Amino acid sequence: MRLLAVLALALPLAASAQAPPISVEVERFQLDNGLDVILHRDASVPAVTVNTWYHVGSGHEAPGRTGFAHLFEHLMFEGSGHVPEGAIDTWLEEAGGGANGSTTRDRTNYTTDAAANGLELALYLDADRMASLLDAMSPESVDGQRDVVKNERRQSYENRPYGMAFSVLGQTLYPPGHPYHWPTIGSMDDLTAASFQDVETFFQTYYTPNNASLVVAGDIDLTQARAWVEQWYGAIPRGPEPPIQPIATPVLEREHRLVLEDAVQLPRLYLAWHAPAAYAPADAAMTGLAAVLAGGKNSRLYRRLVYDMEIAQDVAAFQDGDLHSGTFYIIATARPGHSLDEIDAVIAEELAALRTEAPEARELQRVVNGIEASFLDGLETIDGFAGKADQLNAYLFFTGTPDFFEEDLARFRALSPRDLSDAAMTFLADRRVALSIVPEGAPELALTGSETAVPLF
Numbered sequence: 001m002r003l004l005a006v007l008a009l010a011l012p013l014a015a016s017a018q019a020p021p022i023s024v025e026v027e028r029f030q031l032d033n034g035l036d037v038i039l040h041r042d043a044s045v046p047a048v049t050v051n052t053w054y055h056v057g058s059g060h061e062a063p064g065r066t067g068f069a070h071l072f073e074h075l076m077f078e079g080s081g082h083v084p085e086g087a088i089d090t091w092l093e094e095a096g097g098g099a100n101g102s103t104t105r106d107r108t109n110y111t112t113d114a115a116a117n118g119l120e121l122a123l124y125l126d127a128d129r130m131a132s133l134l135d136a137m138s139p140e141s142v143d144g145q146r147d148v149v150k151n152e153r154r155q156s157y158e159n160r161p162y163g164m165a166f167s168v169l170g171q172t173l174y175p176p177g178h179p180y181h182w183p184t185i186g187s188m189d190d191l192t193a194a195s196f197q198d199v200e201t202f203f204q205t206y207y208t209p210n211n212a213s214l215v216v217a218g219d220i221d222l223t224q225a226r227a228w229v230e231q232w233y234g235a236i237p238r239g240p241e242p243p244i245q246p247i248a249t250p251v252l253e254r255e256h257r258l259v260l261e262d263a264v265q266l267p268r269l270y271l272a273w274h275a276p277a278a279y280a281p282a283d284a285a286m287t288g289l290a291a292v293l294a295g296g297k298n299s300r301l302y303r304r305l306v307y308d309m310e311i312a313q314d315v316a317a318f319q320d321g322d323l324h325s326g327t328f329y330i331i332a333t334a335r336p337g338h339s340l341d342e343i344d345a346v347i348a349e350e351l352a353a354l355r356t357e358a359p360e361a362r363e364l365q366r367v368v369n370g371i372e373a374s375f376l377d378g379l380e381t382i383d384g385f386a387g388k389a390d391q392l393n394a395y396l397f398f399t400g401t402p403d404f405f406e407e408d409l410a411r412f413r414a415l416s417p418r419d420l421s422d423a424a425m426t427f428l429a430d431r432r433v434a435l436s437i438v439p440e441g442a443p444e445l446a447l448t449g450s451e452t453a454v455p456l457f
Contacts, residue, residue: 146192213396276326290319293350
């Protein structure tokens with residue numbers, strides 16, 4: 001029995017390894033202007049999606065000129081050379097679809113959805129803004145969306161409870177000069193100072209076919225879809241090669257204990273460590289570790305902090321891998337009458353336990369089962385930010401292989417309990433950022449020894 005127990009700790013999870021492989025058939029080609037194109041036919045529902053990733057995010061901005069990538073997330077829906085303002089929404093609604101976009105530190109994605117017979121319209125709208133957005137962009141349209149973005153910053157950051165947390169964490173984890181030092185939303189001053197020429201130049205530098213990848217997925221005829229892609233995107237001229245991004249290596253020399261007063265009712269603790277980049281070795285182990293710690297009511301931290309000791313309102317943990325680096329977070333909100341020091345002590349105990357003793361095989365199996373269920377659920381849809389089209393673009397961007405589904409899931413199926421323990425030992429050391437966000441006028445509720453945080457902007 002003892003031998004079996006040891007083997008269970010040392011070997012990958014055998015039950016999951018027997019599952020059939022996942023294969024998503026794709027047709028991949030590149031246009032002469034450098035646009036990477038991936039076609040995927042899924043006729044399970046009569047719908048199509050056009051998913052474009054521009055390889056530009058807030059990390060490509062310059063100090064003093066932040067917020068541009070997110071500003072373009074808005075401007076791209078304002079119309080283009082042959083599409084009047086407001087027509088994108090109107091025309092797509094008539095075609096049974098819609099459009100959306102999102103921005104990260106590394107990329108911006110745009111998804112255009114329609115009923116199957118609306119594919120050419122979706123391609124036309126997406127291609128026209130790549131080809132001729134500047135023909136429609138004016139100082140007035142930039143000013144209008146600049147105000148929208150500023151208002152979003154007020155709503156989502158400055159005036160939202162705990163809203164400045166990730167901005168402070170980012171500026172502390174990543175030194176000046178690192179592309180992840182500032183938040184995606186950018187600063188009010190930078191947005192105000194941006195000239196029309198600044199914005200125009202940013203578009204010309206990064207929103208080019210050779211800095212983008214396109215996924216067309218759904219109930220499509222592959223031959224027809226390829227012909228339309230060549231027709232609408234093929235004539236767009238190649239742009240300049242985007243400048244090489246300087247990447248400083250992120251290093252924390254010590255623990256940073258910070259406190260930020262905010263209009264909140266309860267103090268909340270944010271712990272953050274440097275972690276592996278997306279799809280790098282140990283990225284999957286850190287994801288599994290987060291689930292062991294705080295993934296559901298049977299997780300270690302939830303059970304102790306929320307259930308047994310009743311000293312926290314909630315607790316969460318997650319691994320957030322970006323292109324050049326990653327961050328591991330643990331976040332917990334104190335219950336009235338309890339301190340963040342109490343919560344931090346329990347978290348420290350659980351991390352110490354995981355460093356010295358691997359989790360039980362059954363504990364890891366529960367986590368991998370949950371990850372696999374969520375993974376397979378994502379394969380059921382093609383559109384949106386959780387569907388196959390966006391995932392194909394994500395795999396291409398991060399790994400160079402669009403159909404990385406089986407390899408991605410295999411990373412988790414191959415995890416052993418010892419992998420999680422080793423990851424905790426390697427990455428979750430004392431060099432961390434511990435940010436307390438406390439009610440205004442009550443800095444004493446912060447973690448002991450905290451210094452006042454000064455948001456970058």
